Amino acid sequence: MVERIEDLNLPAAVVARLIKEALPPSANVSKEARAAIARAASVFVIYLTASSTAVARKKNHKAITAQHILEALDQLEFESFVAPLNEDLENYRKVIKEKKDSKASSKKDDTMEVDDAEPEQDDE
Amino acid sequence: MASEELFSETPVFSEELPSGNENLRHVLEEVETETEIAHSEEDPDKVKSAEQTEIPNETKSITENNSATKEKPAEKSNEPRLTHLPLTRIRNLMKLDPDLHIATLEGVFAVTKATEMFIDSLAKESFVHTNQAKKKTVQKRDVDMAIASVDSLMFLEGAMNF
Numbered sequence: 001m002v003e004r005i006e007d008l009n010l011p012a013a014v015v016a017r018l019i020k021e022a023l024p025p026s027a028n029v030s031k032e033a034r035a036a037i038a039r040a041a042s043v044f045v046i047y048l049t050a051s052s053t054a055v056a057r058k059k060n061h062k063a064i065t066a067q068h069i070l071e072a073l074d075q076l077e078f079e080s081f082v083a084p085l086n087e088d089l090e091n092y093r094k095v096i097k098e099k100k101d102s103k104a105s106s107k108k109d110d111t112m113e114v115d116d117a118e119p120e121q122d123d124e
Numbered sequence: 125m126a127s128e129e130l131f132s133e134t135p136v137f138s139e140e141l142p143s144g145n146e147n148l149r150h151v152l153e154e155v156e157t158e159t160e161i162a163h164s165e166e167d168p169d170k171v172k173s174a175e176q177t178e179i180p181n182e183t184k185s186i187t188e189n190n191s192a193t194k195e196k197p198a199e200k201s202n203e204p205r206l207t208h209l210p211l212t213r214i215r216n217l218m219k220l221d222p223d224l225h226i227a228t229l230e231g232v233f234a235v236t237k238a239t240e241m242f243i244d245s246l247a248k249e250s251f252v253h254t255n256q257a258k259k260k261t262v263q264k265r266d267v268d269m270a271i272a273s274v275d276s277l278m279f280l281e282g283a284m285n286f
Binding site: 008037042043053062070076081088093 | 209220223228242
């Protein structure tokens with residue numbers, strides 16, 4: 001669980017960088033505005049999680065998957081996030097797969113990724 | 125006022141650390157997330173067989189990996205960095221939800237990416253109001269106006285003072 005209250009905040013430097021990247025180079029952001037956006041982002045995580053657990057519950061699924069989150073985004077009128085997020089997920093799966101292929105040890109990455117062919121078994 | 129202070133006291137790791145360390149922190153957090161969540165989800169048989177055959181190998185590779193990154197942080201940058209925000213922090217926020225039992229790694233990753241997009245879009249929406257006021261600096265007022273004017277941001281009204 002959350003041990004310290006600061007754990008509810010997202011790292012200020014990272015948030016500041018993301019804001020800066022979103023705006024034209026000539027723009028500045030006041031400290032208060034940065035704090036407000038960071039706080040909004042924390043609330044967003046909680047809001048999106050709550051909607052995703054609701055989606056999962058409706059389907060009697062126990063674990064929250066990327067698919068539930070995509071559906072929740074669509075319901076919450078953040079449908080514009082769905083396409084880029086799908087691309088990110090594809091990229092993520094690719095990287096995880098590469099990691100898995102290079103290191104035989106990282107078999108237990110994600111339930112969705114489980115590949116039942118186990119080529120390492122036949123060295124006996 | 126009190127909550128304002130709490131926020132300003134947020135530790136800012138990445139500003140104080142050289143980028144190599146930031147990478148390392150990120151990697152460590154990823155490793156932690158991966159192992160913890162994977163354990164809770166994996167089918168027991170699979171875990172058992174994986175442990176028997178692969179654990180020594182894995183512990184070795186993790187320690188090797190850590191020391192390698194400590195000494196040569198540059199090596200780590202070959203691996204593409206997938207998220208800007210730390211996955212662990214997002215996962216902790218997600219765990220506040222009493223209805224959440226298990227989240228897959230992909231799920232945590234998806235929320236993290238969505239949050240990055242959210243920050244991007246809220247910054248852009250706020251800047252619209254900065255621009256309208258013919259200013260260059262985004263003020264909190266602009267963020268508030270963005271929240272009030274965009275439908276999908278309505279959930280933030282009254283939720284900003286936790």
